[in-house]
Amino acid sequence: AMEGGPSARIREGDCAVLKRDEVFKAVSVLRRRKIIFEKQWFYLDNAIGHIYGTTFEVTSGGNLQPKQEVEETTTETKEAGTDNRNIVDDGKSQKLTHDDIKALKDKGIKGQEIVQQLIENSTTFRDKTEFAQDKYIKKKKKKYEAVITIVKPSTRILSTMYYAREPGKINHLRYDTLAQMLTLGNIHAGNKMIVMETCAGLVLGAVMERMGGYGSIIQMYPGGGPVRAATSCFGFPKPFFDNLHEFPLSKVQSLLSGTFTTETLPADPEDNALVEEESNGLSEEKQTSLQETEEEPTTEAAMEINATEEQDTMDINAEDVEFKEKKENKENVREKQIKQWERRKKLIEAAALLREKNADGLIVASKFHPTPLLLSLLEFVAPSRPFVVYCQYKEPLLECYTKLRERGGVINLKLSETWLRNYQVLPDRSHPKLTMSGGGGYLLSGITVVLDKGKSDSSNSEALKMEEPSSKRCKLQDLPC
Amino acid sequence: MSFVEYGDTIKDGDTAIVFLGHESMFPVKVQHGTVTQTKYGVIRHSTDLIGKKYGSKVTCSKGGWVFILHPTPELWTMNLPHRTQILYSTDISIITMMLELKPGSIVCESGTGSGSLSHALIRTVAPTGHLYTVEFHQQRAEKAREEFREHGVEHLVTVTNQDVCKNGFGVSNIADAVFLDIPSPWEAIGHAKSALKAEGGRICSFSPCIEQVQRTCLAMEEYGFTEINTLEILLRVYNVRTISLQIPDLGKAAEDNSSTGFDSSDPSHQGSLCANLQQGAVQFKSGVPLREVVGHTGYLTFATKS
Numbered sequence: 001a002m003e004g005g006p007s008a009r010i011r012e013g014d015c016a017v018l019k020r021d022e023v024f025k026a027v028s029v030l031r032r033r034k035i036i037f038e039k040q041w042f043y044l045d046n047a048i049g050h051i052y053g054t055t056f057e058v059t060s061g062g063n064l065q066p067k068q069e070v071e072e073t074t075t076e077t078k079e080a081g082t083d084n085r086n087i088v089d090d091g092k093s094q095k096l097t098h099d100d101i102k103a104l105k106d107k108g109i110k111g112q113e114i115v116q117q118l119i120e121n122s123t124t125f126r127d128k129t130e131f132a133q134d135k136y137i138k139k140k141k142k143k144y145e146a147v148i149t150i151v152k153p154s155t156r157i158l159s160t161m162y163y164a165r166e167p168g169k170i171n172h173l174r175y176d177t178l179a180q181m182l183t184l185g186n187i188h189a190g191n192k193m194i195v196m197e198t199c200a201g202l203v204l205g206a207v208m209e210r211m212g213g214y215g216s217i218i219q220m221y222p223g224g225g226p227v228r229a230a231t232s233c234f235g236f237p238k239p240f241f242d243n244l245h246e247f248p249l250s251k252v253q254s255l256l257s258g259t260f261t262t263e264t265l266p267a268d269p270e271d272n273a274l275v276e277e278e279s280n281g282l283s284e285e286k287q288t289s290l291q292e293t294e295e296e297p298t299t300e301a302a303m304e305i306n307a308t309e310e311q312d313t314m315d316i317n318a319e320d321v322e323f324k325e326k327k328e329n330k331e332n333v334r335e336k337q338i339k340q341w342e343r344r345k346k347l348i349e350a351a352a353l354l355r356e357k358n359a360d361g362l363i364v365a366s367k368f369h370p371t372p373l374l375l376s377l378l379e380f381v382a383p384s385r386p387f388v389v390y391c392q393y394k395e396p397l398l399e400c401y402t403k404l405r406e407r408g409g410v411i412n413l414k415l416s417e418t419w420l421r422n423y424q425v426l427p428d429r430s431h432p433k434l435t436m437s438g439g440g441g442y443l444l445s446g447i448t449v450v451l452d453k454g455k456s457d458s459s460n461s462e463a464l465k466m467e468e469p470s471s472k473r474c475k476l477q478d479l480p481c
Numbered sequence: 482m483s484f485v486e487y488g489d490t491i492k493d494g495d496t497a498i499v500f501l502g503h504e505s506m507f508p509v510k511v512q513h514g515t516v517t518q519t520k521y522g523v524i525r526h527s528t529d530l531i532g533k534k535y536g537s538k539v540t541c542s543k544g545g546w547v548f549i550l551h552p553t554p555e556l557w558t559m560n561l562p563h564r565t566q567i568l569y570s571t572d573i574s575i576i577t578m579m580l581e582l583k584p585g586s587i588v589c590e591s592g593t594g595s596g597s598l599s600h601a602l603i604r605t606v607a608p609t610g611h612l613y614t615v616e617f618h619q620q621r622a623e624k625a626r627e628e629f630r631e632h633g634v635e636h637l638v639t640v641t642n643q644d645v646c647k648n649g650f651g652v653s654n655i656a657d658a659v660f661l662d663i664p665s666p667w668e669a670i671g672h673a674k675s676a677l678k679a680e681g682g683r684i685c686s687f688s689p690c691i692e693q694v695q696r697t698c699l700a701m702e703e704y705g706f707t708e709i710n711t712l713e714i715l716l717r718v719y720n721v722r723t724i725s726l727q728i729p730d731l732g733k734a735a736e737d738n739s740s741t742g743f744d745s746s747d748p749s750h751q752g753s754l755c756a757n758l759q760q761g762a763v764q765f766k767s768g769v770p771l772r773e774v775v776g777h778t779g780y781l782t783f784a785t786k787s
Contacts, residue, residue, distance in 0.1 A: 053680075053681055053785070054787075154581045155578055155581070156578055156579055156581050175578070176574075176575055176714055179574040179575045179577065179578035179579075180570075180574045182574065182577070182578065183555065183570055183574035183601070184555065184570070184574070186553045186554070186555065186604070188485060188584070188604050188605060188607060189485075189584040189607055190485075190487075190608070191487070209583050210583055210584075210605065212583050212584025213584075214608065358489075360487050382487075382489070382536070383534060383535060383536025383537070384534075384535035384536030384548075384549075384550050384551040385487070385536075385551075386553065386555075394719070395766075397768075398721050398767070398768055399766065401721045402721065402766065411500060411548060412500070412504070414718060415718065415719045415720075415721060416716060416717060416718045417716075417719070418571060418714055418715065418716055418717070419714070419715040419717065420575075420712060420714050421712060421713045421714075422710070422711070422712045423694075423711040423712065423713070423780065425691075425694055425695055425698045425709075425782070427699070430691055430694075430695060442768075447536075447550060448536060449537075449538070449548050449550075450536050452538075
């Protein structure tokens with residue numbers, strides 16, 4: 001179930017990630033298609049066939065060219081000042097004008113050359129300290145030497161990219177928080193996982209990567225269908241999707257109460273008696289729809305619209321056309337039926353998997369209030385299994401914690417947050433870069449245990465006694481408000 | 482049971498976790514005829530454990546009870562016998578993600594230490610990956626081997642007893658990732674590079690001191706590693722408490738509710754906040770930081786061989 005390692009080559013149609021310094025962008029590798037990244041435009045044609053991880057330079061025509069390793073030019077003995085007491089900012093230290101630089105660029109002169117020229121034409125460069133010279137060169141290189149690395153997507157790269165580019169789409173789930181979830185949830189090959197997320201499919205993709213195609217995942221989704229825009233960026237091999245199921249949240253209550261039914265399947269797809277009730281609210285689109293959709297029209301409605309349109313066209317068209325149209329429509333309807341039949345089959349499969357109530361874990365990361373999700377979805381999890389809930393805010397998790405305590409059947413509840421700090425490490429110049437504390441979100445994690453059904457309806461304080469061994473009883477005084 | 486595969490029922494030979502409540506637990510090796518003492522009384526393995534479901538409540542001889550949990554690398558980390566300073570799950574999680582580990586990955590690690598990280602790595606790379614772990618302390622290497630056997634993961638790990646700085650990892654050009662937690666990691670960067678696959682891979686080094694990090698970064702640069710990035714991750718845990726704050730008496734009439742600044746009829750207060758004006762206090766739920774938290778474990782330096 002494994003894909004090729006990092007040595008894999010860039011192929012047409014791949015989803016790849018462009019990297020420039022700390023900035024990432026996911027793109028589809030297509031020929032003759034203009035890509036704009038970090039204020040530069042270029043074509044990916046020349047990258048096809050190269051190994052992932054290759055660094056390219058952008059040439060003047062917008063083509064990519066593998067970067068040659070260059071020896072650092074340390075020609076003359078370095079001259080440098082000791083401090084900046086004699087450096088005056090008169091705005092005239094650079095002898096090259098704006099127009100001169102533009103002319104150099106238009107000539108297609110290499111970025112490296114331009115940087116060299118800027119240094120030579122800077123009157124203050126030699127008086128700067130060695131560190132300041134370093135900094136100057138770094139800054140100019142960043143501006144004029146356009147190098148782009150093409151890397152293979154991974155959870156590390158995609159979660160970093162999403163948090164930087166589109167944090168709103170993933171509920172501000174910072175990548176270190178996602179890393180915690182995968183570990184706290186003991187996500188590994190062979191698990192049967194339940195995932196409920198509204199993070200564009202990023203969390204699902206992360207779970208899929210850790211499971212490597214072994215085991216099964218049931219994705220619970222709100223609305224018309226699961227959003228998997230980020231999932232499709234991972235470029236998982238087809239077999240990874242064989243054991244990926246989805247189940248509508250709107251059917252959870254009926255599944256738990258035992259009223260969830262799926263009428264007997266049509267004996268064969270040709271049967272015209274389509275069961276529309278079950279397909280309500282199911283997405284028409286294929287699994288990896290690239291747009292985020294909130295609610296799609298139900299297939300039932302869509303079919304109706306189609307049917308009336310067909311009527312119209314048939315009335316006004318000539319006979320031969322009519323015949324052709326009829327045939328096409330028949331095929332369309334047939335295709336739709338098959339699709340629908342497949343979907344219903346998958347729905348029944350997912351329902352059966354959930355009914356076993358033996359999932360190996362639950363991961364929740366959504367825009368919804370976590371409490372109702374947890375209270376329902378934990379029913380499907382086996383005892384002695386971890387669960388992790390993400391929330392952008394702390395308060396809903398406080399409530400969730402209290403409600404879970406009342407319900408019982410969970411131990412080792414922990415509300416946590418991680419902070420991440422990046423460092424600049426250079427000789428004599430090491431210090432923290434930027435701290436990221438706010439905005440990474442919060443986690444509530446715990447472990448399921450066998451629930452004493454008879455005692456779950458006892459009063460609040462009673463429930464607490466039941467679930468925590470007597471010696472270490474928690475001194476929580478949750479007064480019902 | 483094994484550390485890489487869930488089982489439903491407790492079996493003879495399993496390692497199980499006895500959960501006494503609120504962060505207090507210990508591991509136990511399940512064996513027919515054995516008894517385990519807890520403060521709630523005795524647990525008889527043959528009758529109380531074997532054949533029972535993981536996650537069950539077990540009543541001990543004195544009438545108190547405990548939960549028996551299925552082992553996971555995270556629970557093991559919290560309960561293992563320390564032979565060295567260990568890595569905890571917060572660092573482990575970011576290491577696992579930043580090294581891009583997944584089923585099938587080949588990983589090199591040194592030192593093995595108490596095996597806290599090793600168990601998590603094995604869990605992640607199973608069933609088709611492998612961990613090559615190097616420990617220069619003979620007894621520690623032997624103890625780790627024994628634990629891997631007991632936990633049903635020996636086929637996924639090779640323990641080598643040698644000095645990684647002198648002799649490397651004992652493998653070359655096969656690893657997707659290398660992890661170093663040794664006093665002088667800069668001396669092992671060359672060996673790490675040759676252990677990694679020719680086409681590239683990831684490396685991580687853990688050091689408590691910034692001077693170690695500086696030398697390691699220089700060595701990484703020297704050996705042509707790219708994307709060198711140092712970070713630190715900190716965990717904050719919150720206790721969930723209901724807090725009650727008194728309303729000050731400003732000499733206003735008690736029946737003049739609005740003067741307190743709280744509107745008890747406001748529905749938005751229900752659930753999270755309730756003004757109990759009779760008692761002259763307001764209650765709300767809060768996530769209270771622990772009094773003492775871990776401020777620093779170590780710096781994590783990541784890099785790419787490409």
